Structures are given as structure tokens and as C-alpha cells.
Amino acid sequence: MIKVEQLHKSFGTNEVLKDISLEIKKGDVVAIIGPSGSGKSTLLRCINLLETPTQGNIFIDDQNVTTINNRNMIKIREKVGMVFQHFHLFPHKTVLENLTYAPVKVKNKTKQEAVQIADELLKRVGLSEKAEAYPSRLSGGQKQRVAIARALAMEPDYLLFDEPTSALDPEMVKEVLDVMMDLAKQGMTMAVVTHEMGFARMVADKVIFMDKGQILEVAPPEEFFSHPKTDRAKDFLEKVL
Ligand code: ATP
Numbered sequence: 010m011i012k013v014e015q016l017h018k019s020f021g022t023n024e025v026l027k028d029i030s031l032e033i034k035k036g037d038v039v040a041i042i043g044p045s046g047s048g049k050s051t052l053l054r055c056i057n058l059l060e061t062p063t064q065g066n067i068f069i070d071d072q073n074v075t076t077i078n079n080r081n082m083i084k085i086r087e088k089v090g091m092v093f094q095h096f097h098l099f100p101h102k103t104v105l106e107n108l109t110y111a112p113v114k115v116k117n118k119t120k121q122e123a124v125q126i127a128d129e130l131l132k133r134v135g136l137s138e139k140a141e142a143y144p145s146r147l148s149g150g151q152k153q154r155v156a157i158a159r160a161l162a163m164e165p166d167y168l169l170f171d172e173p174t175s176a177l178d179p180e181m182v183k184e185v186l187d188v189m190m191d192l193a194k195q196g197m198t199m200a201v202v203t204h205e206m207g208f209a210r211m212v213a214d215k216v217i218f219m220d221k222g223q224i225l226e227v228a229p230p231e232e233f234f235s236h237p238k239t240d241r242a243k244d245f246l247e248k249v250l
């Protein structure tokens with residue numbers, strides 16, 4: 010389980026996360042939505058230790074990661090995978106090398122083991138035939154599916170997605186959402202920052218609505234989308250639905 014307790018984050022005098030508390034239970038899919046600048050990415054980046062919280066605690070499987078040393082930080086990063094809006098693939102490595110690099114380097118897999126895992130993952134995301142291609146030869150949707158496969162190659166317990174479909178042409182959104190839906194069905198624990206309300210509605214166990222650094226609502230999707238409690242959420246939904 011991931012547990013965030015009274016998290017605050019400031020950049021200089023700008024407090025962008027204000028008293029955030031939430032739980033992501035094993036097997037849950039949590040959709041995080043809200044207007045631009047509300048702190049969604051910063052929240053994910055704090056959970057993944059890409060940002061240091063100003064105040065508060067984050068527990069990952071009962072380990073307080075806000076007081077962690079470097080060695081344990083590496084272990085946590087293995088447990089918590091991240092998929093970004095702009096893919097962040099290694100441009101000078103093939104698809105297969107993108108998938109095998111970290112497992113060999115960080116997880117001490119043999120090359121052979123890593124290739125076997127990568128082959129299975131590429132099959133799972135429908136890209137077996139692209140194993141030897143370089144990222145520049147892939148469509149956006151293919152790149153994002155490779156990025157998801159690469160995150161999975163580390164065998165994470167949690168996957169964080171930061172607007173995984175926002176940089177994609179509309180016709181490529183579905184192929185990526187389908188992969189994410191499959192993962193959810195297989196029980197992967199996921200936190201997904203998204204503007205895809207259909208996905209949130211269909212796949213999420215819980216929707217978290219953020220505005221101006223605060224969580225304003227936490228509710229099951231059917232409740233959130235049909236009966237948002239705050240004016241801010243009503244207003245937001247009117248604009249995006
Ligand atoms: P979007 O939907 O546009 O991605 P968001 O909800 O992800 O927005 P964040 O990127 O978390 O929002 O940003 C929240 C606030 O923190 C913004 O005001 C942003 O300018 C500020 N911010 C984010 N990262 C930094 C940084 N590294 N240095 C200074 N300010 C930052």
C-alpha cells in the first residue's frame with residue numbers, strides 16, 4: 010500500500026501541495042484528475058521520490074520514504090514504476106535494449122533472462138515485431154506502449170502514470186488505454202493522472218479530484234461523475250465532459 014500523510018510541497022514561496030493525504034491499496038486503480046497546475050504531477054513525483062516533500066510522510070509498504078537513504082531509494086524506485094507523458098525512452102537504444110537495460114544493470118538479471126521477460130512484455134503490448142526498432146521509428150502510441158513495457162520489465166509493485174495519453178494523436182489513445190486497462194484487470198496497482206474521463210469512469214476504483222494543491226474530493230467514479238460535491242469539481246467536469 011502507498012500512504013501519503015499530510016504532504017506539503019513548496020517551490021520557494023509557492024506551496025503547490027497543501028496537506029495531501031491519500032491511500033492507494035494493493036490492486037487499486039486511482040485516477041487523479043484536476044485542472045492544470047493543481048499539483049498532480051508534483052504529487053506523483055513526490056511518491057516516486059523525484060521531488061523531496063517539504064513536510065509530511067509517504068509510506069510505501071510501511072516504509073517511510075521521506076527519511077530514506079540512497080540505497081533504499083533505489084529499491085523503492087524499483088518497486089514504483091513511472092510512465093510519463095513524453096515517454097522518455099532511450100533514443101539510442103533499440104526497443105529491446107530499452108526494456109533490458111535496467112533489469113540487467115539494476116536488478117542483476119542475466120541478459121538472457123532480461124530478453125525473455127522483454128519478449129513476453131512486447132507480446133503483451135502488441136509490439137513483438139518492433140523489438141529491433143529504434144524509438145524514432147515508432148508512432149507515439151507505440152512509444153508509449155514500449156514505455157509501459159519498460160516500466161513493467163522492472164517488475165514493479167506499483168505503476169504511476171502521468172498523463173500517458175496527453176501527447177498522443179487521438180487515434181493512438183485507445184491502444185495505450187487498452188494496455189492500461191489490461192494491466193488493471195490483471196490486478197496491477199496504479200495511480201493515473203489523466204484527462205481521459207471515460208477511462209477514469211470505467212477503470213478507476215477511486216477518483217481523486219485536486220485543485221490548487223489540495224484534494225477536494227475522493228469518491229468512487231460513479232459517485233464523483235454523477236454527483237460531484239464541490240462547485241469546483243462541477244465546474245471542471247462541465248468543461249471536460
Ligand atoms: P498539468 O495538468 O498542467 O500537468 P499539474 O496538476 O501536473 O498540471 P504540477 O506540474 O504539479 O501541476 O504543478 C503544480 C505547480 O507547481 C505549478 O504552479 C507549477 O508551476 C509548480 N511547479 C512544478 N514543478 C516545479 C518546479 N520544479 N519548480 C518550480 N515550480 C514548479
Ligand code: MG
Nearest residue numbers: 049050051171
Ligand atoms: Mg502535470
